[in-house]
Amino acid sequence: MAFPDGAPGGRRAQPTTMNTRLMTSVSEIQTYTRDVRANGRSLALVPTMGALHEGHLSLVRRAKQQCDTVLVSIFVNPAQFGPGEDFDRYPRNLEKDTQLLSSLNVDSIFAPSQEEIFPPGFETYVVPGKLASSFEGASRAGHFRGVSTVVLKLLNLAQPDLAYFGQKDFQQVQIIRKLVEDLSLGVRLVICPIVREPDGLALSSRNAYLSPEARHAAQVLHRCLLRGETLVHAGEVDVKPLLKEMRQVVETEPLAKLDYLAIVNPAHLAPVERVTAGAVALVAARVGTVRLIDNLIFGPPGASPELLLQLAFTSQPVMDLGARIPGLETEALRRRIEACRDCAAISSVLIPPREFLAKYLKRDYPDLNRVRVVVIGRDAPMDSDHYFYQHPEKPASFSAELYKLLGVESFQEFKEAFALTDALRCHVVSYRVPEKALTYCARHLREELMSFPNLQSIVVLGPDAYLQFQRFVLGRSPGEIKPFEELLKAQGWAQEEVRLPDLKAGPLRMIYCYHPMTGYKHSPSLASLFQSLSH
Numbered sequence: 001m002a003f004p005d006g007a008p009g010g011r012r013a014q015p016t017t018m019n020t021r022l023m024t025s026v027s028e029i030q031t032y033t034r035d036v037r038a039n040g041r042s043l044a045l046v047p048t049m050g051a052l053h054e055g056h057l058s059l060v061r062r063a064k065q066q067c068d069t070v071l072v073s074i075f076v077n078p079a080q081f082g083p084g085e086d087f088d089r090y091p092r093n094l095e096k097d098t099q100l101l102s103s104l105n106v107d108s109i110f111a112p113s114q115e116e117i118f119p120p121g122f123e124t125y126v127v128p129g130k131l132a133s134s135f136e137g138a139s140r141a142g143h144f145r146g147v148s149t150v151v152l153k154l155l156n157l158a159q160p161d162l163a164y165f166g167q168k169d170f171q172q173v174q175i176i177r178k179l180v181e182d183l184s185l186g187v188r189l190v191i192c193p194i195v196r197e198p199d200g201l202a203l204s205s206r207n208a209y210l211s212p213e214a215r216h217a218a219q220v221l222h223r224c225l226l227r228g229e230t231l232v233h234a235g236e237v238d239v240k241p242l243l244k245e246m247r248q249v250v251e252t253e254p255l256a257k258l259d260y261l262a263i264v265n266p267a268h269l270a271p272v273e274r275v276t277a278g279a280v281a282l283v284a285a286r287v288g289t290v291r292l293i294d295n296l297i298f299g300p301p302g303a304s305p306e307l308l309l310q311l312a313f314t315s316q317p318v319m320d321l322g323a324r325i326p327g328l329e330t331e332a333l334r335r336r337i338e339a340c341r342d343c344a345a346i347s348s349v350l351i352p353p354r355e356f357l358a359k360y361l362k363r364d365y366p367d368l369n370r371v372r373v374v375v376i377g378r379d380a381p382m383d384s385d386h387y388f389y390q391h392p393e394k395p396a397s398f399s400a401e402l403y404k405l406l407g408v409e410s411f412q413e414f415k416e417a418f419a420l421t422d423a424l425r426c427h428v429v430s431y432r433v434p435e436k437a438l439t440y441c442a443r444h445l446r447e448e449l450m451s452f453p454n455l456q457s458i459v460v461l462g463p464d465a466y467l468q469f470q471r472f473v474l475g476r477s478p479g480e481i482k483p484f485e486e487l488l489k490a491q492g493w494a495q496e497e498v499r500l501p502d503l504k505a506g507p508l509r510m511i512y513c514y515h516p517m518t519g520y521k522h523s524p525s526l527a528s529l530f531q532s533l534s535h
């Protein structure tokens, strides 16, 4: 997207290449991001301090996959450096960074001056809480105050849909996540795995400071983490002996001096006594003159980096399941995690109860061949205590209404031919989800539909599920989708035949009707349509 003439009120835009726009002033970026939103395009923000390397670029690539417009900020933030730290000598190379970002077709770069972000008289700071008191916060007084302040300012200026951060700075991620939650910022955070050199050293702009000897020695951090991981996979989950062994690895390297090494609960960063899935080892050390940090999330052997991230960021549910290592073979959990992996929006996602479906399907549907009709509803209650598949003696009001609509008496009868699932479930209760991300999610719904080899029909309840199904599962453009009300006007329901390319079953009969619980209109009973299905 090119803006050759610059935004009104801002300094003239400085085109870098045909496609990437470089902005330096606050007013420019405000106007720019307003235009992006006005054009209905989703926006990703990737905050960086520049001196870009493959770690940064992995964030940018992910952002390009998930959002229409990608904005990378480059700002060496003085507020996060303490006295005597490396603010002055921090590597800066805007020209090279710009070239790299242009080559990835990044839409825009925001590279403000110090005065632009902290003009004279600036005096308001964000003070993070307990999460910031240990580890990096303890070693670098005021660091996270500076980080939180500038991140909040960047989020306010850009108002992105998604913001991208690296697992490399694990504590920072948790602090920003809390900032987003506590101050109701409404942005979703996407966390990307650590990118490493072939010898395991995590990429960092500060690696440039390392002398050749220190560069060689620096791999000891990763070796220390791997030692812990190997021991955990071998069955050692007691943290004390683990830390002892890990420390010894660092001690073999004379150039390295440990600052801290701990294994913590990923959510509140308190040290744990036993390692469970999602626990994180945090390490910081001075190697030669350079201070480096690294971390590792514990999970089952062979777990992908994304799975590990999800384990750490959904730690409570994982811990509730007693997910020990090794042996995290809970298929349901994996499914739950993978179900939402591609949209990867972590912060405000209500991780969907996909594992409940898996669990209840196993329990209630020994023969999936029997399912001929999948009902897609928006309000199949997502809370596990009230979940549809709990099917208590007396059906919850939603279940009762649904049975009435379909013409069945009870759950026993329902499961003879029907199954219930949600639309793009993690998003129905949220907002500002980029379309690209929803498209990824739709794949999971399609995959779920494929569990039923004899599927004949899909009942879609209510306008939200209808729109999502039309748009993201059937891939129709907004212009092709008939307004829900208009479609249902004649008889209170409507049907059409569709083919889902990846579904083996033949053409599907789609049935659209009002949601039995929400709204004031009701569809007539569909019982006659389904009479021949049961038994």
Ligand code: AMP
Binding pocket: 047, 048, 049, 050, 054, 055, 056, 058, 059, 164, 165, 166, 167, 168, 169, 192, 193, 194, 195, 196, 202, 203, 204, 205
């Ligand atoms: P920085 O420029 O150091 O502030 O980093 C900008 C973003 O890139 C932060 O969210 C970092 O966590 C992330 N990042 C830095 N190094 C890496 C890496 N090796 N792998 C993945 N992400 C990284």
